[in-house]
Amino acid sequence: MERVDLADSRVTLYRADSLALLLDIEGIDHVVTDPPYSSGGAFRGDRMGRTATKYQSTEHRGRYLDFSGDNRDQRSFAHWSALWLSAALQITRPGGLCLVFTDWRQLPSTTDALQAGGWVWRGIVGWDKTEAARPQRGRFRSQLEYVVWGSNGVLADEGPCAPGVFRESVFGADRQHMAGKPVGLMGELLQLAKPGEVILDPFMGAGTTGVAALRRGCRFVGVELDRDLFAIARQRIEEAARQPDFFVRPTAPVQSSIFDGDT
Numbered sequence: 001m002e003r004v005d006l007a008d009s010r011v012t013l014y015r016a017d018s019l020a021l022l023l024d025i026e027g028i029d030h031v032v033t034d035p036p037y038s039s040g041g042a043f044r045g046d047r048m049g050r051t052a053t054k055y056q057s058t059e060h061r062g063r064y065l066d067f068s069g070d071n072r073d074q075r076s077f078a079h080w081s082a083l084w085l086s087a088a089l090q091i092t093r094p095g096g097l098c099l100v101f102t103d104w105r106q107l108p109s110t111t112d113a114l115q116a117g118g119w120v121w122r123g124i125v126g127w128d129k130t131e132a133a134r135p136q137r138g139r140f141r142s143q144l145e146y147v148v149w150g151s152n153g154v155l156a157d158e159g160p161c162a163p164g165v166f167r168e169s170v171f172g173a174d175r176q177h178m179a180g181k182p183v184g185l186m187g188e189l190l191q192l193a194k195p196g197e198v199i200l201d202p203f204m205g206a207g208t209t210g211v212a213a214l215r216r217g218c219r220f221v222g223v224e225l226d227r228d229l230f231a232i233a234r235q236r237i238e239e240a241a242r243q244p245d246f247f248v249r250p251t252a253p254v255q256s257s258i259f260d261g262d263t
Contacts (some may be wrong), residue, residue: 004234006237010220011237012221013224014224015230018202023091024165027198028091029096030092030098030199032097034181037105038072038073038106039103039106061116073108074105077106077109078109078116085100086118088202094152095194096152097151100147101127102145107124114150119152121150123149124146125164127144127185128143130171131143132171147240165215168182190218193213196218197219198221200221200222203223204222204224204233211236
């Protein structure tokens with residue numbers, strides 16, 4: 001295991017297996033993560049292939065690194081998911097949120113695993129990837145991915161009312177991982193987190209959740225097993241820590257009225 005503390009100890013990164021590590025972590029407010037879906041490939045046998053082959057279109061082959069943990073069938077995926085979700089629940093405060101990305105194939109398994117792990121299932125948020133999502137002739141465009149979300153027990157009746165669908169292009173200049181999510185999307189999902197709270201991503205990949213957490217004013221704990229992705233995540237988060245918080249909205253100007261002024 002390797003541990004790195006960054007950004008004046010606002011960020012702690014671990015290069016480790018999440019299942020082996022999670023119960024040694026404490027003080028988590030929310031879990032926000034994009035685990036391997038184990039759903040790529042046109043045929044069942046394709047799942048055992050390289051992620052670069054399963055997920056990358058021809059023009060992008062070789063651009064992104066392969067990643068591990070993406071070759072489970074649906075039953076083993078559901079069992080594995082329930083294990084890490086149960087561990088994550090034990091280190092998350094009461095009322096904390098859990099947001100887990102998934103696709104249409106693994107949506108039933110993910111909702112089952114969330115509940116098997118002890119979380120209260122609260123619903124599904126949609127990510128509209130826009131018309132940039134890959135089209136297929138004679139089929140509906142695969143334009144949606146999903147965020148299955150739940151809570152550790154009762155939710156507090158406070159905070160903003162967040163949208164149930166977010167529209168953000170799958171492509172972007174900040175993409176560092178073949179299955180990576182846009183920083184802007186992760187920032188929108190974190191609007192229910194308060195500045196200063198601790199966000200855990202047990203499958204941080206290239207560190208997008210960590211970048212968004214810092215820009216939200218949150219603290220971050222990230223876990224990644226792959227050495228190369230861990231190095232990318234560390235570099236991106238270090239760069240984000242040196243930049244201003246672009247998720248802090250400027251104060252809206254006061255609109256004058258025709259009735260302002262002397263009477």
